Every structure is written in structure tokens, then in C-alpha cells.
Amino acid sequence: MARLPDGLALFVPFAAPGDLVRIRMVERKKRFGRGEIVELIEPGPDRVDAPCSVFGRCGGCRWQHLAYPAQLEAKRKILREALTRIGGWMPPEEIPFTPSPSGYGYRTRARVLLGRAGVGYRREASHALCPVERCPILVPELDAELARWAGGEGSQGRVDAPEEWEMVADDGGSVRRHGLEGSAAALPAPSEFSVAGDRMTISPGTFVQANRLLHAALHRAVLAAAGRGARALELHAGAGFFSLVLARQFEALEVVESSSGAVADLRVNLARAGLSHVQVSEGHVDRMLESRARDGVDLVLLDPPRAGLSESASAALIEIAAPRVVYLSCDPATLARDTARLGAGGYALESVEGFDLFPQTAHLEALVVLTRQGGDQG
Ligand SMILES: C[S@@+](CC[C@H](N)C(=O)[O-])C[C@H]1O[C@@H](n2cnc3c(N)ncnc32)[C@H](O)[C@@H]1O
Structure with missing residues (x-):
């Protein structure tokens, strides 16, 4: 983003911070404009050559021209700004961010x-x-x-x-x-993955975390954040990437997942691991939460798609009143919106960290832990 002398914010795709570029204005609105690079006069300090032959033409990987440390810094800032501006939180200045071990060759x-x-x-x-x-x-x-x-x-x-x-x-x-x-x-046939010592079956079409190089680190962090206890509720469980270990950290575990293919995989994976105490609910989180009694859950772990939670699901989560909510998100804006709702319902931000599951793109993964304040407020 650049600023014109009159203060107008100008979005220029494929520019890097510190670049001196000649641009053509392609759109001017009241509050912002859009420009297109005509000439790169002087590259900024973080500009690198993009290795991909279709960079700029293909719609993916639009950050290849940015050095990897600059990508991480930008993502840390995006996450911080979302939590501050949309969420109303005061996250730490330096949000911990786990880089991908390699910026390329990661996507599974x-x-x-x-x-x-x-x-x-x-x-x-x-x-x-x-x-x-x-x-x-x-x-x-x-x-x-x-x-x-x-x-x-x-x-x-x-x-x-x-x-x-x-x-x-x-x-x-x-x-x-x-x-x-x-x-x-x-x-x-389904694919087979090994996760923290468990073999997992993942059928075609079932979600699998995209960055293979960060599977272990993400898994470790989420399960450490979840901790141990008597009863846990996991929403958006997929084929059980977190469920298998979560089931060993809690005496009782209830999991919710809407995709019937993922639920079938989850059942296979739980049975193979000998985990018979897990209650699997196939269906939408909203409907399941609507009808669920408030009944002493120690932990809620959720990992929704980009859309995040509906307003009613957030309200139902507040009603459930678990002392600890662990929220894994691939969209900082919906994460900030949803955690703000939970904040208004009595939760405080305990920690936030990022994972660079998607190098060369603007996408990021964030893990937030919320704790319920003031005991029983429901
Ligand atoms: C980001 S994936 C996470 C899956 C799993 N936690 C993992 O790490 O592999 C989100 C999952 O939520 C499921 N999902 C999407 N919308 C849902 C809803 N409204 N209710 C329940 N599950 C939903 C998807 O089918 C998908 O498996």
C-alpha cells in the first residue's frame, strides 16, 4: 500500500515495501485507489526474484517477490492488527510466529x-x-x-x-x-498419514492440513494449548488430526464435524487407535450447539473454515462456559470477530501465536487461547 501526496491510500499489487515504482492509476474511489506497476525504478530492500515462471499471471502465491522474513513480519502485523482493530484485544507487540521450515516444497x-x-x-x-x-x-x-x-x-x-x-x-x-x-x-483410495505416532486415513475430499512441514509443530502447539482434563468438546474435527491425541488427554471427548466423508474417516481413525470413549456427532456446529445442554466441559477446541463461527454459535459457546477455549483459525478477520464476541461474553485472551502454513501467500494460521474470567458467569 502506498499513499499519494493527498493522503489517498493506493493499493498496488506486486509492489514490495520500500520499492520506488512508476504506477498507472487503474481505479480511484473516494477513500482509496488501485494502481498497477508500470516500471520498477528501484527495488525495496525486501524484494527478491520470484522463482515461479507464472508468478503474476497465476492467482496463487502473490508474495513470492517478498523475502521470507518480510513475509513473516507482514503476517505478524496482519494478525496483530486484526486482533486489535476488529477484536478490540491488546495482543503482545511481538506475536510468536512459527515459520515454515521451507518457503517452498511444503504443500501436500x-x-x-x-x-x-x-x-x-x-x-x-x-x-x-x-x-x-x-x-x-x-x-x-x-x-x-x-x-x-x-x-x-x-x-x-x-x-x-x-x-x-x-x-x-x-x-x-x-x-x-x-x-x-x-x-x-x-x-x-484414501491417503495415509502419520500424526504423532497414529496412522490416519484421509479419504479424497476430506480436509488435511496443507503444510506437511508444519504438521508436527501445529499438532504439538494445539494439544499443549488444550491441556488435560475431564471433558472436552472439539468442533470442526475433520478426520481427527487433533482428536486422536485429545482423546488421550481428556477422560471424555465429544467431537463435531459436518462432512460425512470426514466423519467416516474419523470413525476409522478412532477405532484403529482403540479410542472407544469418543462421542462423534455428525452435523453442523450451529445445530449441535443450539441443542446442547450446558454441562461442565473443561475445554472447547475449534478449528473452523475461513467463515469462522456464526453469531448464534458464538453465543452458544458463551453459554457452554468452558473455562478454556482454544481457537485455531485460518482467517484473522473472522478470528478477531468471533473472539471479540467471546470476549464480550466473559473470556480473556491468554495467548496468541501464528504458524506460517502458507508461505508465498498472504494467508496465515493463528492459534488463540481464551480463558473464562470470574468463574461462573452464565
Ligand atoms: C479447517 S478444517 C479442520 C479439520 C481438522 N481440525 C483438521 O485439523 O484436520 C475445518 C473442518 O470443519 C468442517 N466444517 C465446516 N463447517 C462446519 C460446520 N458448520 N459444522 C461442523 N463442521 C464444519 C469441515 O468439514 C472441515 O473438516
Whole structure:
């Protein structure tokens, strides 16, 4: 973001902090404008060469031109600002942020488009297909699969309107790919992952944390934040990435998940780990919380999609009045909104930390611990 001499904020995609650039104004509104770089006169200190051949054309990985430490610093600031401005919290100046061990070669799953022009991602600022042959953020075996696919192997499925596919690489180096909704192709076998000593089955379409290099660190941090106790409630459990260990840290565990595929995987994973005391509820968090009695839960762990919690789910969580709420989020704005609601309902911010699950992009993962103040307020 730059500021014009008259104070107008100007958003310039693909600029780096400290760059001196000549821009063309493409949009001017009352409160802000948008510009486009015409010439890079002098690069800022954090500007680096983007390694990807489709950088700027492909809609993914828009931060490749930023040195990795600058990316981390920017994410720390985004998280801090969201919690301060939207959440009304006073987070620490230096929010701890776990970097990805590598800025590239980390992504274990990717959604791609398959169309007449080949295989690829969406174009920058468009829904059209941007063909790609290599994608350096993918783990090597997935990148190799993409290259084979782009080279023609298995491309007979190309259609007029691009179809969405997902590719997943498991721990053993096997790669599976399958069409998402509407695809006529048969589903491949589930992938297998190892998480903290447990084997996990993840079927095509079931969520899996995207950055393989941070699986262990994220898992450790969430379970340390959750602690131990008698009763826990886990919302958005997926196939059980956290549930298997959470079930060993609590005498009773109730988990909620809306995707029937994920629930089927979760049941398999719990049974394989011999964890029979876990109560699995298939359904939407809102409906489940609406009908749930307030009954002495020590901990609520939640890991929602970007949309976060509805207002009614936040209100129901306040009613449940667990002493501790551990909230894992991939969207700082909805995290700040939801935790502000919980704050108004009697919770205080105990800790916040970030994880760079998505290097080269503006996305981040945040873990927030909230504790209930003043004992029983319900
Ligand atoms: C970010 S993923 C986390 C999954 C799991 N915690 C993990 O780490 O693998 C969010 C999960 O929430 C589920 N989900 C989305 N909306 C939901 C809702 N309204 N109620 C229950 N589950 C929901 C999704 O199916 C998905 O499995």
C-alpha cells in the first residue's frame, strides 16, 4: 500500500515495501485507489526474484517477490492488527510466529483446474484457467505429478468448462488425484498419514492440513494449548488430526464435524487407535450447539473454515462456559470477530501465536487461547 501526496491510500499489487515504482492509476474511489506497476525504478530492500515462471499471471502465491522474513513480519502485523482493530484485544507487540521450515516444497494438497488449455490454477484476478507445468510450493512428488499431468499423461479428462480436481501427497510419497463435484472420474483410495505416532486415513475430499512441514509443530502447539482434563468438546474435527491425541488427554471427548466423508474417516481413525470413549456427532456446529445442554466441559477446541463461527454459535459457546477455549483459525478477520464476541461474553485472551502454513501467500494460521474470567458467569 502506498499513499499519494493527498493522503489517498493506493493499493498496488506486486509492489514490495520500500520499492520506488512508476504506477498507472487503474481505479480511484473516494477513500482509496488501485494502481498497477508500470516500471520498477528501484527495488525495496525486501524484494527478491520470484522463482515461479507464472508468478503474476497465476492467482496463487502473490508474495513470492517478498523475502521470507518480510513475509513473516507482514503476517505478524496482519494478525496483530486484526486482533486489535476488529477484536478490540491488546495482543503482545511481538506475536510468536512459527515459520515454515521451507518457503517452498511444503504443500501436500492442491486444488487444480483441468480444462481445454491444460492443467493449472485460476488466473490472477480471474476465474479463467492459468496453465502451469511446475508449482514450486508443492511437495516434490506433487510437483512431479503436476508436471506429468501437464505433459499429457492422464490428461484425457480435459473438458470445455474447466473441472476442479484435488491432488494429495501422503507421507509415503504416494500421490492421489480426484475430480471434485461434478466429475465423472472414480475416486482413488484414501491417503495415509502419520500424526504423532497414529496412522490416519484421509479419504479424497476430506480436509488435511496443507503444510506437511508444519504438521508436527501445529499438532504439538494445539494439544499443549488444550491441556488435560475431564471433558472436552472439539468442533470442526475433520478426520481427527487433533482428536486422536485429545482423546488421550481428556477422560471424555465429544467431537463435531459436518462432512460425512470426514466423519467416516474419523470413525476409522478412532477405532484403529482403540479410542472407544469418543462421542462423534455428525452435523453442523450451529445445530449441535443450539441443542446442547450446558454441562461442565473443561475445554472447547475449534478449528473452523475461513467463515469462522456464526453469531448464534458464538453465543452458544458463551453459554457452554468452558473455562478454556482454544481457537485455531485460518482467517484473522473472522478470528478477531468471533473472539471479540467471546470476549464480550466473559473470556480473556491468554495467548496468541501464528504458524506460517502458507508461505508465498498472504494467508496465515493463528492459534488463540481464551480463558473464562470470574468463574461462573452464565
Ligand atoms: C479447517 S478444517 C479442520 C479439520 C481438522 N481440525 C483438521 O485439523 O484436520 C475445518 C473442518 O470443519 C468442517 N466444517 C465446516 N463447517 C462446519 C460446520 N458448520 N459444522 C461442523 N463442521 C464444519 C469441515 O468439514 C472441515 O473438516
